[in-house]
Amino acid sequence: MSAAGTVRPGGRTARTRAKVLQAALEEVGERGFDAVSVEDIAVRAGVHKTTVYRRWETKDRVVAEAFVEAIDSTIALTDTGDIRDDLRVIARTVLVTVQSTAVNAAVRTLMSGGHSSEHVRRFLLGFFDERLVQVTPVIQRAIERGQLPQGTDPVLLYKHAIGPLYYRHFIMADPLTPADAVMTADAALAAARAGTFVLPLASPEVPPSRATHT
Known part of the structure; x- marks a missing residue:
């Protein structure tokens, strides 16, 4: 950016x-x-x-x-052929990012009213949107390889793979390590494989003429 x-x-x-x-x-x-x-x-x-x-x-x-x-907005992306390894790399990269001076300042700004600034808000939204764009192909390839259920939402999986790191660092002030990043990635992957992040198909609307009246 x-x-x-x-x-x-x-x-x-x-x-x-x-x-x-x-x-x-x-x-x-x-x-x-x-x-x-x-x-x-x-x-x-x-x-x-x-x-x-x-x-x-x-x-x-x-x-x-x-x-x-x-802030370097490029995530360390890999194509190892194994979504577990890919997610672990992403989580470890995010851990380094959240511990940086720049991201600490950015999150502090967002929580302290900076979102009211058009310039700052545009940057923050762009930063997180760009991260999602970068990581989505990694998850889609895993779906194509059969390592994740069809219909898995890449955004939900990514948020659950990295969200706990943000929460623990900024809210709980936990001293995080790369092992914590791996644990978070593995937990999100287990949930994904269980179908937790599969979006339900929209139910077709019943035409008014065929609706049942009581």
Whole structure:
């Protein structure tokens, strides 16, 4: 993902930009979106506030660009031929991601009111949507190989494979390890193979002329 219309400068300007974006992540990660101002970001970055306003204009823009810059939205995808191994790799990758400064700041922002910002909201929705787009073919191939039931919903399986990691990290503050990621992936796979994530077929509507009246 890259910020639309963003031209990355070089030299001293690039170093200043990097300091400002890192400062934005750290400020939001520590204090939450609503509590942070452009002035706070500038002070932390060691630059004048006009430098930030001149390039980004608003806090929303600088925070959104900081997220885009910091988070690599590509999941480590594999095609091992075994959905168990594929899901484990995905879960371990997500674990590393949720423990990163950028994602911690992003989630803190979402929970503290950042969703009201169009720039930040667009980034967060795009980030998670892109992840789903990337992982869906992995699950679809497993269905085609007969490793998952026909009709398995890739979105539901993915959410249950990685959702507990987000919950335990951000809500429970558990110290997670790669073994926890493997356990979560295996639990989601067991549920999927039991048909838990198979979407029910829509029931055909009964034509009015054939409906039974009592």
